[in-house]
Amino acid sequence: MKQNVPVLEEITAANTMLADSLRAVFREHGLLALNLIASPGAGKTSLLERTIALAADRLRIAVIEGDPTSSLDGERIGAAGAQAVQINTGGGCHLEARMVRQALDNLDLETCDVVVIENVGNLLCPTGWDLGEDLRVVVASLPEGDDKPIKYPMAFATAHAAVINKIDLAPHIPSQTATMRRNALAVNAELAVFELSCLTDAGLPAWIDWLAANLESKRRGAAPPHA
């Protein structure tokens, strides 16, 4: 049992090396890569469906879908009109760089601008695994409770942006959008915070502008503006 920590370090070191090679692939193709982290049911796939639809004339989006099982999300993304590859982790709680590398072989990188890696629904385990992304985005939905950033700080501490989803439910629940924003910024003051609803499309334009600005900035060779 003493071997557990060294073994884990060996695996994550190998992961980081592979993540570096993914970063090189993304750079070579002028792609912006996102790692989307959230609880199950926070609305990651709905966010992608609406982003693909509303950004259709500005951003060509490809999605790598990570799920413990099933291909439901990959099918939804395909139906939304974007390239999609489904990864099933066989119950595994996070994606690793080697899985993303295999998935990339099944995407046409010449015809896309943004690659979104939708991680397995889990606010904890994915935070320790570099997938070569430019931007890490945590999605939290208002009905999960405005205390989520305080209770699961790692996902917020390691992200560039936080999406507060399902704000249309605000009139019906005790959880407050302003409190959730304040708690997210208390964990990480550098976060770009987006409040939005994938049912009403409120807040989606600002989110899409942010993606487009980060893509442009990466292609100019500048550091991404993030916020």
Place this chain on the structure above:
Amino acid sequence: MKQNVPVLEEITAANTMLADSLRAVFREHGLLALNLIASPGAGKTSLLERTIALAADRLRIAVIEGDPTSSLDGERIGAAGAQAVQINTGGGCHLEARMVRQALDNLDLETCDVVVIENVGNLLCPTGWDLGEDLRVVVASLPEGDDKPIKYPMAFATAHAAVINKIDLAPHIPSQTATMRRNALAVNAELAVFELSCLTDAGLPAWIDWLAANLESKRRGAAPPHA
């Protein structure tokens, strides 16, 4: 890296031995033990707050609160009037039997009937760790989406009961209570399914009756009725 699987097996085997000793403690004290598994924000703590309040004249409940960090939930349970012990996993994604064993030392087992172990918010990792519980309960909230049982089947496959929480939001969201119930039963036909709201208390009495019936059955020495 080849050592990873044997090491994990060694750890889970040790966990199962400790879980057996927890089972003996629960039996000796005539306690019903629950392991509550859910995504972050599904409403595990709210369910316990309302259960403690509404069952006050029937069940003395003690709670072991598992969180990656913070003591927010333990404080909420204490305020609701029940014994509570907080476990912080330091970012860890699940509880293990050794953590529960330590927590038990800080509870007065003579003055309670039901011990609820509220696991870390995570639908995946906790499913593989036996905590000596009599009953495993998965909580999923309606706004997470009625497809959750299909996408995260392990939590439902290994549970005795599924609580569908936040049904008060049904008029405002596409997710359907009947579909979520059907999907849960498709994964595990033996599940007792409870549809409830911790804002309106709808469905809480049936849930509390089920706990009381399982406690009585355990104390009679009969197999718990579960459903």
